[in-house]
Every structure is written in C-alpha cells, then in structure tokens.
Amino acid sequence: MKLFYSDASPYARCVRIFIQYYKVTEIDEVVVDPFANEEVFLRSNPLGKVPCLSLNDGSSLYDSEVIMRFVDAKYGDAELFGEQYDDWTNQCHFSLLKGMLDSAVALRQEQLRAEEGLRSDFWTARFEQALLRGLKQVEQLGLVNYQKLTAQQVILVCLLDYLDFRHPQLLWRNLVPALEIWHKKIAIKPIFTMTSPH
The missing domain is CATH 3.40.30.10 (Glutaredoxin)
Structure with a gap:
C-alpha cells in the first residue's frame, strides 16, 4: 500500500x-x-x-x-476512534475538530489569494472567528481529559500545530490556556514530532 x-x-x-x-x-x-x-x-x-x-x-x-x-x-481494533457508531456526541466532536481544520486551511488559502489581490476580509474574519469559537468550545468540552489517546486528540494536535505553522498571528494560547498546557505536553511525543509540518 x-x-x-x-x-x-x-x-x-x-x-x-x-x-x-x-x-x-x-x-x-x-x-x-x-x-x-x-x-x-x-x-x-x-x-x-x-x-x-x-x-x-x-x-x-x-x-x-x-x-x-x-x-x-x-x-x-478501532482503539483511537472507539466504538462510536452509536455515539453521536463523539462523532459530532470529531466533526467539530475537522471543521476547524477546514477553516484553518481555508484561512491559509485566503492568505495566498492576497498575493493576487483577491483576499476577502469577510471570509478571513469568518474563518478566524470560527476557529476561536471552536477552540473555546473544545476547551469547555474537555476533550483533552481522556487518559488514552483518541482520534479527536490527534486531530486537535494537528490543528494547533497547523495554527502555529500557518497562522502565528492567531494568538490562540491567550484564549484557551488549558489547551496550551495540554498541547505543550503532548506535542513533544515522538508520534507527533516525527510528522511536524515544515
């Protein structure tokens, strides 16, 4: 494969x-x-x-x-996703995180459009606000409190690292300090450092 x-x-x-x-x-x-x-x-x-x-x-x-x-x-054996087929709340949490990743990538595309003079202030602000609202929701949901690694936590690490990589102007740490503490601990694990964006 x-x-x-x-x-x-x-x-x-x-x-x-x-x-x-x-x-x-x-x-x-x-x-x-x-x-x-x-x-x-x-x-x-x-x-x-x-x-x-x-x-x-x-x-x-x-x-x-x-x-x-x-x-x-x-x-x-579905360890990271868990048996979520009837767990609509967990599936919704994953969709929230994936949607936030979509917003972060779309925000990056708006940045690239700026070079062509086509950047939209409306869409830039919309994507940024979606990300900030989403991060506050994630912190409130306590998705980082699970002791074992979950699919939601994997996508959350990728999202936060992508924000640092592509959107350093988005000061997410000021908004969600509990996520910052968790991210600082988990992001240094080898499965994350081996795939860090560059």
Whole structure:
C-alpha cells in the first residue's frame, strides 16, 4: 500500500500519526505535490487531493477521515476512534475538530489569494472567528481529559500545530490556556514530532 501525502497537509499528517501509532510497516509513504498533476497520483485520486491511500488491489481510499478509520479498524481494533457508531456526541466532536481544520486551511488559502489581490476580509474574519469559537468550545468540552489517546486528540494536535505553522498571528494560547498546557505536553511525543509540518 502507498500513502500519497504532502508535508504541509494537516489532513495527511493525521493519517501519518495513526500509521506511526500502530507501527504499520506495510504502508509506504510517498511525498507528492498535489498541484503537479502527476498521472500516477491522479489515477489513485481523481480529485488530486492528499492524503490518498492506494491499496494493494488497485483501489484507493481518500479523505483523511476515511483513511484514519481504515487504519484504526485494520490495525488497532478501532482503539483511537472507539466504538462510536452509536455515539453521536463523539462523532459530532470529531466533526467539530475537522471543521476547524477546514477553516484553518481555508484561512491559509485566503492568505495566498492576497498575493493576487483577491483576499476577502469577510471570509478571513469568518474563518478566524470560527476557529476561536471552536477552540473555546473544545476547551469547555474537555476533550483533552481522556487518559488514552483518541482520534479527536490527534486531530486537535494537528490543528494547533497547523495554527502555529500557518497562522502565528492567531494568538490562540491567550484564549484557551488549558489547551496550551495540554498541547505543550503532548506535542513533544515522538508520534507527533516525527510528522511536524515544515
């Protein structure tokens, strides 16, 4: 199996952390530029997005959550997601975090549009406010209080690191000090440092 990814993608990083966590050796990680339109990559994912997991039978899985759930089910008996099929609250918490990651990436796209003179102040403010409201909600929900690592915590680390990487002007630590304390402790673990964005 091959995982197509880019170093800067927080979505791909979530998947790579799952792979590291379960010490999966049968998935080769292949760096790809999703904007280069390489034929082998586009055959695996016609959307041209990372991450994409090419399976041994020639089929592919894409969207980070699908791949995360696949790795979790195949190699960890759903340890990180847990038995969430009837737990709508936990599934909603994951969607909250994934939506926040979407807002962080969209905010980055607005920054890039500024170079073309097309940046929207309205959408920039909307994405920033969604992130700040979301972080306050996450802190109130206590998602960092679980003793064992969860899928929600994985995506939260990736989100906070991505904010530091792409949006250092967003002073999230001032807003959610409990998240800062938790992040400082967990982000130094090898499964996170090995996949840090750069």
